[in-house]
Amino acid sequence: MTAKRIVSVLAHRLAILAYVAFALFPLYWLLKVSVTPNKLLYSEGIKMWPSRTSFEHFEFVLKHSEFPTFFKNSLIVSGSTAVIVTMLASLAGYALSRFNLRGKFWIVALMLLTQMFPLVMLVAPIFKMLSPLGLTNSLTGLVIVYTAFNVPFATFLMQSFFDGIPKDLEEAAMIDGATQFVAFRQIILPLTLPGIAATLGFVFTAAWSELLFSLMLISGNDAATFPVGLLSFVSKFSVDFGQMMAAGVMALVPACLFFLLIQRYLVQGLTAGAVKG
Amino acid sequence: MQNGNPDDGFTCSPQWRISTRPTAAKKHLADALAPYLYSAPALILIVTVMLVPLVLGISYAFRDIQLLNPFSGGFVGLDHFRTLSQDQNFYRALRNTLWWTGWSVLLQFVFGLILALLLDKPFFGRAIVQALVFLPWAVPSFLAGLNWAWLFNPVVGPLPHWLFAVGIMSEPNNILSDPQLAMWGPIIANVWWGIPFFAVTLLAALQAIPRDLYEAASIDGAGPVQRFISITLPFLAPTIAITVLLRTVWISNFADLIIVMTNGGPADRTQIVASYIFTQAFKRLDFGYASAIALVLLVLLITYSMLIVVLRQWLLSKD
Numbered sequence: 171m172t173a174k175r176i177v178s179v180l181a182h183r184l185a186i187l188a189y190v191a192f193a194l195f196p197l198y199w200l201l202k203v204s205v206t207p208n209k210l211l212y213s214e215g216i217k218m219w220p221s222r223t224s225f226e227h228f229e230f231v232l233k234h235s236e237f238p239t240f241f242k243n244s245l246i247v248s249g250s251t252a253v254i255v256t257m258l259a260s261l262a263g264y265a266l267s268r269f270n271l272r273g274k275f276w277i278v279a280l281m282l283l284t285q286m287f288p289l290v291m292l293v294a295p296i297f298k299m300l301s302p303l304g305l306t307n308s309l310t311g312l313v314i315v316y317t318a319f320n321v322p323f324a325t326f327l328m329q330s331f332f333d334g335i336p337k338d339l340e341e342a343a344m345i346d347g348a349t350q351f352v353a354f355r356q357i358i359l360p361l362t363l364p365g366i367a368a369t370l371g372f373v374f375t376a377a378w379s380e381l382l383f384s385l386m387l388i389s390g391n392d393a394a395t396f397p398v399g400l401l402s403f404v405s406k407f408s409v410d411f412g413q414m415m416a417a418g419v420m421a422l423v424p425a426c427l428f429f430l431l432i433q434r435y436l437v438q439g440l441t442a443g444a445v446k447g
Numbered sequence: 448m449q450n451g452n453p454d455d456g457f458t459c460s461p462q463w464r465i466s467t468r469p470t471a472a473k474k475h476l477a478d479a480l481a482p483y484l485y486s487a488p489a490l491i492l493i494v495t496v497m498l499v500p501l502v503l504g505i506s507y508a509f510r511d512i513q514l515l516n517p518f519s520g521g522f523v524g525l526d527h528f529r530t531l532s533q534d535q536n537f538y539r540a541l542r543n544t545l546w547w548t549g550w551s552v553l554l555q556f557v558f559g560l561i562l563a564l565l566l567d568k569p570f571f572g573r574a575i576v577q578a579l580v581f582l583p584w585a586v587p588s589f590l591a592g593l594n595w596a597w598l599f600n601p602v603v604g605p606l607p608h609w610l611f612a613v614g615i616m617s618e619p620n621n622i623l624s625d626p627q628l629a630m631w632g633p634i635i636a637n638v639w640w641g642i643p644f645f646a647v648t649l650l651a652a653l654q655a656i657p658r659d660l661y662e663a664a665s666i667d668g669a670g671p672v673q674r675f676i677s678i679t680l681p682f683l684a685p686t687i688a689i690t691v692l693l694r695t696v697w698i699s700n701f702a703d704l705i706i707v708m709t710n711g712g713p714a715d716r717t718q719i720v721a722s723y724i725f726t727q728a729f730k731r732l733d734f735g736y737a738s739a740i741a742l743v744l745l746v747l748l749i750t751y752s753m754l755i756v757v758l759r760q761w762l763l764s765k766d
Contacts, residue, residue, distance in 0.1 A: 186565055186576055193580045196594045196639065203603055216605040262489035269482035277486060284497045286752060288700035290721045291741040294507060294734035295500035297514075318496030321489045350481060379587035381703045386729055397589040401707065404593065411603045414593070421590050429585030433578055 197422070204228065204415040211412060227416035236391055237417050240399030245424070247309050247395055248377040251316040255324050255373045256366055262321070263328030264354055268337070281322035289319065293386050306387050312395065315387070316377045324369050331365030332358065364435075371432035378425055396421050507738035514732035527739035536715055537723065537740065544719040546630060547637075548699040554638045556691055559645025564679075566646065567653045584643035592707030595636035599623050623709050626716045633704045633717060640704070645690065652686040653679070685762055692755045696748055720744050 203211070204227055206220040214220050231237050265271060266278070296315060297306060305311030339361075340353035348356070359366070384395045391399070400417055407413070508527060513519040531537055566577055583591065598604040599621055607619035622628040656679065664674050702721035705711065711718035711726060718726070720740065727737035 182565060182568065182570070185561070186570075189562055189565070189580050190576060192639065193583050193642075196591075196598055197582070197586070199598060199605070200594050203597070211603065216608050258489040258492065262486040265482045265485035269485070271482045271486070277490065280490070280493065280498070284493060286696070286748070287501065287745055288721060288741070288748065290700060290702060290724050291504050291738070291745060292497065292500045293725060294512075294728045294737050294741075295503040296496070297728075298512075298734065299500060299503070314492075315496060318492045321493060325489060350478075375585060375587075379589065381589045381706070382725055385706075386725075397587070400593070401589065411597065415597065418590055418593060421587060425585050425587055425590075426582070429582065430578075433581070 200415050200418050200422070203411055204419050206412060208412055227412040228419075231413050231416045231420070235403070235413070235417070236394075237396075237399060237403075237420065239391070240394050240396045241420060243309060243393060244378060244396040244421075247312050247316065248374045248424075250313045251320065251377040252370045252374040254313070254317050255320045256328075256369045258317070258321050259324035259328045259369060260359065260362075260366065262325045264332055264358070266325065266329045267332035268340075281325060284319075284322045290382060293382060296383070297386055300387065307390050307393050309393055311387055312384060312393075315383055316380060319380075320373045320376055324373055327369050327372065328362070328365060331362045331368075335361050368432050368435035371428045371435075375425055375428050375432070378421075378428075504738045505742055507735050508742040509739075510735050512733075512735040512738075514734060519735070523735070527736050528743075530736070531739055531743065536718065537720075539715055540718045540720045540723040543630065543717065544699055544721075547634060547705075547717075547719050548695055550634050551637045551641065551698050552691060552695050554634070555641040555645050555694070556687075558638065559642045560649055560687075562642060562646040563649035563653055566650055581643040581647065583640050584647075586640065588640065588701075588703040589707050591636055591640045592633070592704040595632065595639070595704075596623060596708045599632055624713055626713050629709055629713055629717050633708050636704050636708065637698070637701070641694075641698070644694070648686060648690050649683065652683050656682045688758065688762060692758070696751065699748075700744075 202219060205223040205225065206214070207222060207224045207226060210220045210222060266274065271277065300306050300311050300315075303311075305314065335358060339357055340348075340350065343353040343357050344350060378396070381397045384398050385401070388394050388398050391402075394402070400414070400421065403417065404414055509522060509524060511519045511521050511523045511526075562580060566573065566580075570576075586594070598606050600623075601607040601619045601621055607616065607621060610616040610622075611619040616622075623632045660678050661674055664678060669677070699719070700721045702719060702725055705717055705719060705722045706725060709717040711722050721744070724737050724740050724744065727733050727740065
């Protein structure tokens with residue numbers, strides 16, 4: 171009995187170990203190649219760790235490439251999108267959670283519809299709409315598009331956080347004479363701060379990762395976001411693996427930071443859309 | 448207008464406050480409008496940036512719209528759909544979409560379920576392990592694609608050499624340039640990237656199962672396999688059904704990994720419908736034809752979603 175137990179515990183730990191290895195190996199390899207000096211890159215191609223490490227690739231990418239610009243553009247776009255979406259979604263989520271909205275069914279249906287159809291359908295019409303307004307090749311254009319794409323999901327997410335706060339709180343405040351908006355801003359919003367942080371994290375990650383619309387809408391280097399810059403770098407200098415992977419590590423850092431922020435809310439976030447459906 | 452709504456604060460507002468506030472009639476109007484003011488900014492944005500382009504896109508499907516041709520823009524009726532019905536690349540993309548979606552969903556689900564079951568047992572360091580195995584979810588999709596493309600590249604990646612060493616491949620080649628095998632590249636990247644989603648969702652469902660059921664079953668002499676089949680699976684079934692069905696729609700439209708890793712090649716062997724639409728719009732700048740393909744895809748997805756709704760009703764009515 172005990173022997174059987176030991177075997178089953180051992181098998182469990184080994185399986186966990188296999189999963190961890192599978193999840194981390196690609197990222198480990200990215201890091202490994204990014205610190206491998208060019209001279210060793212080909213001679214020690216598939217060794218697990220190079221005999222000598224250097225940060226020459228990072229130095230080159232930071233000093234002699236346009237990646238700092240791409241990085242800054244991506245930060246601006248993702249940061250603005252996250253802040254604007256969270257503001258709009260807090261308001262709309264609060265309305266869905268607290269008011270007896272007439273037409274609530276249609277609002278929810280509209281938001282669900284936007285989650286169902288393939289966004290790639292919108293690539294051409296959005297380009298046509300933004301181009302006469304001068305919003306192609308512009309960070310503002312990207313922020314507008316990303317904000318619209320992320321608002322429905324963020325609204326459902328915020329609504330689920332508001333639903334978890336008892337109504338008595340603002341009712342008490344309103345009996346004391348506060349308007350509903352004051353009660354919302356001064357009592358309810360501070361209580362949902364963790365939810366707000368989670369929404370910020372989700373939207374930031376989504377905007378940081380978006381590929382198709384940034385490829386379509388951005389063509390110049392000045393307004394290029396990280397994915398656009400990295401892909402054009404890959405197609406131009408496809409042999410500078412060390413530099414490409416150093417740039418890749420740079421793209422990974424903000425995403426991982428925000429992941430740590432939202433890790434706790436992953437379940438709630440990933441299921442918010444599905445549950446409402 | 449809905450007056451007397453207990454939530455709006457109007458009915459409970461004490462009279463002595465009124466002097467410091469707008470007149471009662473104005474306040475009444477403001478209260479009635481308030482819910483719409485809260486949701487208006489979000490709704491206006493969604494309508495202008497998603498709904499209007501959706502309708503425009505549907506109209507493009509019946510027009511000749513080429514970005515580089517200033518004389519285009521005319522109404523062409525069903526011409527695009529006639530071309531589409533003869534387009535062998537489109538049929539291949541449809542078949543590839545089935546292959547891509549089917550294998551991705553199946554493997555993500557199986558490995559996600561196993562991971563959820565493993566994480567459901569308490570063990571030392573579970574929180575850290577959970578953060579580590581869910582990390583791929585945080586990796587931007589373009590980076591996940593590039594990262595796996597590099598792993599498959601024999602110059603800097605170890606995978607071809609390992610596959611060669613264990614005898615699966617006769618030469619350490621890049622599978623992304625082999626027409627027979629190329630699709631497995633994006634599928635493997637997608638499985639790596641998507642396991643956390645299934646694991647998280649299924650883990651949440653697993654933890655909602657009452658523990659005393661398992662105790663009662665083991666007292667009655669049920670083994671682990673029997674407990675899994677008669678307790679775990681029935682409890683998970685609704686979550687599994689909904690997650691798999693929704694995820695299927697999502698993955699069938701998920702073109703990022705393919706565009707980054709193979710761009711549809713070699714010889715269109717990895718082109719799925721979503722990446723085909725993007726290629727038509729992005730490379731050939733033929734917005735009309737791209738929108739026609741998109742419309743067909745939309746109709747297929749709506750049909751599939753109707754099936755989900757019917758199935759969901761059936762599942763709910765069974766309980």
